[in-house]
Amino acid sequence: MNALEVHDLTVAYGDIRAVKGISFTVKQGEIFTLIGANGAGKTSTLRALSGMLKYGGKVVYQRAEIDGIAADKRVGLGLAHVPEGRGIFGNLTVMENLKLGAWLRKDKAGVAEDLERGLTAFPRLRERKDQAAGTLSGGEQQMLAVARALMSRPKTLLLDEPSMGLAPKLVQDIYRVVREINAQGVTIVLVEQNANLALKIAHSAAVLETGSISLAGTGAELLSDPRVQAAYLGA
Amino acid sequence: MDYFAQQAINAIQQGSIYALIALGYSMVYGVLTMINFAHGDLFMVGAFACLLIASFFPLPFIVILILVMLATGFLGALLERLAYRPLRNAPRVSAIITALGCGLVIENVVLSLSPYAKPMPPLFTVTGYHIGGLSVSTLQLMIIGVSIALMLGLDFLIRRTSFGMAMRAISFDAKTVPLLGIPLNRIISVTFLIGAGLGGAAGMLYGQAYPVIAASMGILVGWKAFVAAVVGGIGSIRGAVLGGYILGTVEVMTVAFLPSTYRDLVAYSLLLVILIFKPYGLLGKAPNQKV
Ligand SMILES: Nc1ncnc2c1ncn2[C@@H]1O[C@H](COP(=O)(O)OP(=O)(O)OP(=O)(O)O)[C@@H](O)[C@H]1O
Ligand SMILES: [Mg+2]
Numbered sequence: 182m183n184a185l186e187v188h189d190l191t192v193a194y195g196d197i198r199a200v201k202g203i204s205f206t207v208k209q210g211e212i213f214t215l216i217g218a219n220g221a222g223k224t225s226t227l228r229a230l231s232g233m234l235k236y237g238g239k240v241v242y243q244r245a246e247i248d249g250i251a252a253d254k255r256v257g258l259g260l261a262h263v264p265e266g267r268g269i270f271g272n273l274t275v276m277e278n279l280k281l282g283a284w285l286r287k288d289k290a291g292v293a294e295d296l297e298r299g300l301t302a303f304p305r306l307r308e309r310k311d312q313a314a315g316t317l318s319g320g321e322q323q324m325l326a327v328a329r330a331l332m333s334r335p336k337t338l339l340l341d342e343p344s345m346g347l348a349p350k351l352v353q354d355i356y357r358v359v360r361e362i363n364a365q366g367v368t369i370v371l372v373e374q375n376a377n378l379a380l381k382i383a384h385s386a387a388v389l390e391t392g393s394i395s396l397a398g399t400g401a402e403l404l405s406d407p408r409v410q411a412a413y414l415g416a
Numbered sequence: 417m418d419y420f421a422q423q424a425i426n427a428i429q430q431g432s433i434y435a436l437i438a439l440g441y442s443m444v445y446g447v448l449t450m451i452n453f454a455h456g457d458l459f460m461v462g463a464f465a466c467l468l469i470a471s472f473f474p475l476p477f478i479v480i481l482i483l484v485m486l487a488t489g490f491l492g493a494l495l496e497r498l499a500y501r502p503l504r505n506a507p508r509v510s511a512i513i514t515a516l517g518c519g520l521v522i523e524n525v526v527l528s529l530s531p532y533a534k535p536m537p538p539l540f541t542v543t544g545y546h547i548g549g550l551s552v553s554t555l556q557l558m559i560i561g562v563s564i565a566l567m568l569g570l571d572f573l574i575r576r577t578s579f580g581m582a583m584r585a586i587s588f589d590a591k592t593v594p595l596l597g598i599p600l601n602r603i604i605s606v607t608f609l610i611g612a613g614l615g616g617a618a619g620m621l622y623g624q625a626y627p628v629i630a631a632s633m634g635i636l637v638g639w640k641a642f643v644a645a646v647v648g649g650i651g652s653i654r655g656a657v658l659g660g661y662i663l664g665t666v667e668v669m670t671v672a673f674l675p676s677t678y679r680d681l682v683a684y685s686l687l688l689v690i691l692i693f694k695p696y697g698l699l700g701k702a703p704n705q706k707v
Binding site for chain 1: 585591594595597598
């Protein structure tokens with residue numbers, strides 16, 4: 182079964198056409214990655230999928246068309262989005278950020294359990310749970326953004342450049358976490374400039390170039406494709 | 417000394433009213449970064465709603481207070497829904513001009529219904545107490561008590577509840593809020609409802625303290641409370657309260673010790689001096705500290 186089917190998606194900002202009619206499918210339970218250079222339209226694509234932006238084309242999520250559904254309602258369907266730049270509320274504490282992630286949930290006991298699980302998975306967050314989130318380091322903020330999105334118990338997680346601005350060690354940590362989340366059955370749509378990393382963990386992948394998909398295949402196929410190597414892997 | 421203590425009580429009373437109104441400006445600025453210039457007129461509507469309800473139904477003070485807050489609250493939320501929401505992404509100046517326009521409309525609707533100032537009947541029998549040389553009335557205690565109770569309630573709401581967290585999250589980064597499943601528009605509506613409700617409560621209390629009410633009563637008081645909110649730090653809840661009490665104190669003390677015509681001159685000079693040293697207000701944050 183497909184988690185997501187994207188048909189002829191377009192996004193425009195006034196006269197600027199950022200995404201020019203792309204189509205792809207993401208299978209249930211896989212890691213799908215969209216790689217591309219600066220300004221290729223990766224973030225615009227994710228924003229369309231989560232309903233942050235108006236778009237053209239059709240998005241089918243879990244077999245249902247979701248085009249008329251507002252962003253906050255899509256979260257209720259199990260579609261969570263960790264935005265570019267992390268979107269942490271710096272004026273709220275770490276704990277408050279996490280609690281807001283569970284906004285739509287009514288099962289108090291389950292939320293408490295998930296909070297505990299999140300703080301155990303990210304011990305740095307536990308140490309800082311009552312601290313304003315704005316005082317966290319970049320890596321800690323990224324952890325918080327992911328942990329917060331997990332509080333909604335998503336079925337599909339959209340991740341926008343989780344490695345951006347992080348030291349290599351932290352990037353490894355984040356990628357390990359992404360894999361663990363996926364191993365628990367969450368479908369992942371990962372957007373990255375860091376093609377090498379993303380393709381290594383991706384089951385399938387596509388290359389976005391100035392708003393269009395130029396190549397698609399499995400992660401391994403793209404990793405060994407000479408065009409990808411030349412353009413994105415510096416080989 | 418007694419004279420000073422007496423004036424201090426008056427200052428707390430006046431400050432409570434400014435603080436209640438200033439909260440509405442600051443809350444709305446927090447979620448929409450716009451100044452709701454119709455807010456002073458919502459304060460006025462609170463006084464008229466009180467008069468209307470009290471002249472038909474002899475209800476207890478607290479019940480009238482709740483009805484007044486609901487009425488002005490819903491009017492505030494309606495204003496947001498009909499007038500400000502369509503301009504959410506328009507330049508801020510358009511929204512502000514719209515707010516000024518809405519204020520004028522409200523004012524003139526009330527004026528057409530009530531062309532002359534109206535006396536406000538007392539809602540309960542006011543008795544005075546004398547403690548030493550000091551005199552305090554039950555009305556003063558009521559105004560101060562109700563205001564403080566409302567402010568403590570608001571503080572609890574903002575600091576301890578999910579709604580409060582969402583409201584603070586919006587003031588930091590509104591566009592990310594829906595990504596957590598939080599209905600942005602509903603939180604903004606409720607913010608207007610609460611802010612306008614507090615303004616309406618202030619109008620009702622003010623009408624009891626100065627029992628002649630008129631359609632124009634919200635203009636000057638509204639401007640002053642706006643200044644209080646800016647001095648406290650617009651967007652800051654505690655700042656609005658602080659600014660309100662500072663303004664009330666400065667006004668009352670100026671009149672107490674200087675010719676009364678100096679009131680606004682001294683009060684606003686002092687507030688301008690504060691802004692020179694603290695351009696974002698006493699408890700406000702520079703906008704770029706967000707990132
Ligand atoms: N809010 C906006 N207004 C106008 N143009 C925009 C806006 N956001 C993005 N664009 C433009 O749309 C195009 C695609 O941008 P997008 O952010 O989707 O790219 P990206 O692949 O995420 O890039 P990066 O790797 O740098 O994050 C770019 O040309 C960009 O300048
Ligand atoms: Mg991007």
